[in-house]
Amino acid sequence: MGEKFGLIICVWMILLWGNCLGRFVVEKNSLKLISPESIKGVYESAVGNFGVPQYGGNLVGIVVYPKQNQRACMNFDDFGDSFKFRPGALPIIVLVDRGDCFFTLKAWNAQMAGAAAILVADNRDEPLITMDSPEQDNTYAEYLQNITIPSVLIEKSLGDSIKKELSRGEMVNMNLDWTKFLPNPDQSIEYEFWMSSHYECGPKSDNQIEFVKNFKGVAKRLEQEGYTQFTPHYITWYCPEAFILSKQCRSQCINHGRYCAADPAQGYFDQDYSGKDVVIENLRQACLFKVASDSGMPWLWWDYVTDFATRCPMKENKYNKECADQIIRSLGLDLTKIDQCIGDPKADVNNPVLQAEQDAQIGEGSRGDVTISPTLLINNRHYRGNLCKGAVLKAICAGFQETIMPAVCFGEGFEANYERLENKDDTAVRTKTNYEHLENKYDTAVWTEANYERLENIYDTAGRTEANYQSLENKYDTVVWTEANYERLENKYDSALVVEKNSLRLTSPESIKGVYESAIGTFGVPPYVKTLVGTVVYPKANQRSCKNFDDFNVSFKSKPGELPTVLLVDRGDCYLALKAWYGQKAGAAAVLVADDIDEPLITIDTLGNARYVQNITIPLALITKSLGDSIKNALNSGEMVNMTLDMTRSLSHRDDQRVKYEFWTSSNYECGPKCDNQIEFVKNFKGAAQVLEQKGYTEFTPHYMISYCPQAFVLTRQCKLQCINHGRYCAPTPEQDFGNGYVGKHVMVQNLRQACLFKVANESGKPWLWWDYVTEFATRCTMKENKYTKECADQVIQSRGIDLAKIDKCIGDTAADVENPVLKAEQDAQNGNGSRGNVTELPTLVINNRQYKGKLEKGAVLKEICASFQEKSQKTEPSICFSEGHFPRDS
Known part of the structure; x- marks a missing residue:
């Protein structure tokens, strides 16, 4: 009898699982x-x-x-x-x-x-x-x-x-x-969380309720602000008709076998709870969500679930209606409506809520069936990854269009402007975990489970030994x-990234008077002359500056006799460059962005592909959250806050009164917007650069970023295509494809030619000829026209009267297995020196050993170079600093 009964149970369970299998979609x-x-x-x-x-x-x-x-x-x-x-x-x-x-x-x-x-x-x-x-x-x-x-x-x-x-x-x-x-279907993200009300069945259940508790605050905020539409779900199955009167169905199901859940796992508590207790609580939670949604407060579900998990555990014998009802009343929800929704679990009738839950388990479109608990769906796609607050929020935020991303996406460490990746530097979680090797040498593949136990012989876990498998x-x-x-590496790969800072002086009120640090943005035009003195304003509306201030009838234009307005805004909701743009359009002279979390200052960066970014002319700086709060408190108290944004010492002054600056570039000028901007700057800045160099005010050096090929791959096709001198000096193969067969080594040779040309020109006392060569080469010797060659380059060199033989000698034999002194020096120069930091991206401008942050545009760069001179008299500052129309003598 025992064997027969066991067989019946096995068949029954397989039937249940079979009904759950459905259509599983692999993400x-x-x-x-x-x-x-x-x-x-x-x-x-x-x-x-x-x-x-x-x-x-x-x-x-x-x-x-x-x-x-x-x-x-x-x-x-x-x-x-x-x-x-x-x-x-x-x-x-x-x-x-x-x-x-x-x-x-x-x-x-x-x-x-x-x-x-x-x-x-x-x-x-x-x-x-x-x-x-x-x-x-x-x-x-x-x-x-x-x-x-x-x-x-x-x-x-x-x-x-x-x-x-x-x-x-x-x-x-x-x-x-x-x-x-x-997908980004509209301005709202729809997401579902499939779970169970039984939180005490092992690590996965612990993880499930831990996620709910940690994500609760974020979820409620997203829902209340209209960014998301959340729906909780509960996996149920039905008992086959032949087994409705069996002990198992009576123990695990309600409504005559229509809705079932697994009996709680044994060993976690002594109390005698069964699957039907879990189904009823699942139903209660689903009904609570329905009633809360009907009353316009769906986020109360998060409060109930977290409170129930804490106050009503099975191990304390409180997993019951009495405990649940106390929490429901405390939330102000209509208990009668919830009870009506639950109905009679013993009746031989359908329950509309649980029936809808079973129907919702069936996949639609690309989603696939829901067969695993917990399961998270975002915009009808299965989420894969750790069920933790940071990772899930990152996935949800990725579903928004960039222009409508909610503030929480910027405040939790995911802002695209600086790639603040959560936990990247958290070494505490990277300590080695001691573990014992399991005897079971089988993979945990995807499984479907009716009672949350693994069926070893059905779902692709058995037979996974590696017999007769040979690795190449x-x-x-x-x-x-x-x-x-x-390309810019993530922060954890920037070995010496330096945040450029400047001095910010609050001159009033007395309570916050003092000197503070701020971080300079990599766009806009910082006042690299002396100082910008202004009055700080914190707007009553549009405090994150993510919308046009005209929509709020607000203007920050200074009236005659008034100090310029420095606009204080909050970080979050939109890109930092957009904040500056809206501030500028409203008449602000500068924008201060107050950080929204306590952290060290970081460089404010931008994606750089928006049309308005190149039109930003006001400076923008990031200040710490604590300083922002102090300024807001003073303004709220009716105080006037005056400040001086001091850029006079942003760049070090040299004793020899010359400014040294470097420009890290590439000879491939046809790789897209960033390359267009790079060569456009060279062409526009050429005249000013040559005047400064010829009159002895500056010492300019061009540089080229170079990689190497590991020894093991020197003879591979990739290294041969991208490198010269047996893999010592490499450049990426051009992304653009003009069908001309240009590869990385062609770029590398041209980089070397330009570096050698500068060396030869410098030795002949005419280093400024580099600017003539580069601008003419970019115009006459394009890849697109199949003229990116030595022949075209030599014609340009000869037209400039530079010794071609010396340049060729400097280049040497690019096929030889030897070092090239010029390129070796370029590689060494990439490593950070002092306050400069490593050079990790192109283009990069370095002035007096400090990386320039701002627009790569003639006026902005010249302004910064001019700010580097000691202004004791007009003799120490070039006349070009006064003739360009950008540089008033006094702030």
Whole structure:
């Protein structure tokens, strides 16, 4: 009888699971192989259900397949392997094989070794699945929430192709793209959270309620401000008709087997709760949300759930209606309406709310069926990643269009202007977790579960041993650069990023009088002459300056006899450049942005692609939250706040009264808006630069950013195409494709030619000829016209009367296995010196060993150079500083 009954239970459970299986959709993202040519293209990958995918962004890196520990089931330190970032190199994406241990352990070991992301190659030919974390296993609970790198699964065929190229010594460069992961259907984000009211069944349940508690504040704010529409959901199933009268259905179901939940896991408490208790509480929470929504306060659901989890736990025998009703009353909700919604759980009738929940589990469009609890859906797409506040908020914010992004997206550490990535520097979570290797050597693949227990023999976990699987040999540790030098690296890769600061003096009122620091924006025109004295105004409306002040009938234009207006605004809601633009349009002389969190000052940057950015002419500076609060308090008290924005010491003065400045550039001027801006600046600034140099006021040096190819890849096709002198000096292959076959080494040779031309011209006493050559070369020798050649360059050189033989001798044999002194010096110069910091992006302007922050435009740059002179008399300051129309003698 026992065996027969057991068989009935097994069949019943399989039927239940079968009904839940439905249509599971694997969430995928775009994976682009940039090189080598043989596997170049776009592929699909499945996003892991842990870690932190970079929603709204992308990750460019190089792929490494380790020589040992290829399944990443052990600590890489035991093998002496490290994937940590090195200066001049892209982040490392480590490729590992599926099998032998949990996916999460692979990711954790890769993260601990310094990898920026992990690719797991499947070990058999099958459709992609979602990698999940182990269910209800405390052994791994500690490190699961500390996994911060993204993880993806790729097909076996793609994994084999990558390994094959690596085994041949090729470099494999990859771009993981999450920019279009979430659709932007309108101005509101719709998201759902599928869960259970039973929070005491192990690590996953702990994580579920912990997320609800931590995300509650953010969720309520987004909902109350109209940015989101949130709906909680509860997974239920029904009992097959043949088993309605069985003990199991009676224990786990209500309404005659229509709505069921698993019995609570044993071992967490002594009280005798069953699945139907969970279903009833699920229904109560769903009804509470319905009643709260009908009353216009759907966010009260968050208050109820967090309070219920704290006050009504099963282990204290308080998981009941009495405890729940006390909380409902405390929230001011109509208890009668909720009870009416719940109805009679014993009646042989449908419950409209739970019926709707079951119907909602069925997938629509790209969403797929909901089969796992917890599940988060954002704009009808399954969220994959850590269920933690920061990661989820980042995903939600990625779903907004940039122009309507809510303030909370900027206040929680995700502002695009400076890529303040949450927890990137949190070393506390990166400590090594002690763990024991599980005997079970099977992957946790995607599963569907009716009673939240794993069916080992059905859902792709058994039979995952690696018998007869042989890995292709990989002879090299892949560490290489590509376009990292020409793209801004995330903060954790900026080894010596320097925030340029200036002095801000409050002259009144007495209570806050003093000198403070502020951080200069990388746009607008800072007053690099003496000072800007003005009166601070904090607007009553539009305090984040994200809308046109004309809409509020507000103007900051100074009247005759008044000091200029310095507009104080709050950080958040929109790009910082937009704040400056609206402030400028309203007549402000400068904009101060008060930070919204307590943190060190950072450089205010911009995306730079908006049309208005190039028209910003007023200075903008960031101040600390504490200073902003102090100014607001003084203004609220009716005090007048006067301030002086002092830029006189932003740049150091040299004893020899000459200004030294460097311009880091590239000879490829046809790569898009930033390159257009770069060569436009060179053309416009040429006249002023030559006058300053010829009269001895300045000492100018051009520089070129250079990478190197790792020794192991010197003979690869990629290095041969992008490098000269046997991989010592490299440049990225041009992004633009004119069909002329230009590659990185052509850019590298031209960079060297320009550096050598400057050297020869400088030795002949005419360093300013560099400006003539570069502007003429950019006009006459374009890639587009197939004239980016030595022949065209030589014609320009000869027209300038420069010794061509000396330049050729300086260039030397670019195919030789030798160092080039000029390029070696360029590489060394990239490393930071004193207050300058490392040079990590193009173009970069450095004046008196300080990186310039502001518009790359003739007037703004000249103004800053002129500000570097000691103004004791007109003799020490060039006349050009007074004839350009931008530089009054007095502030």
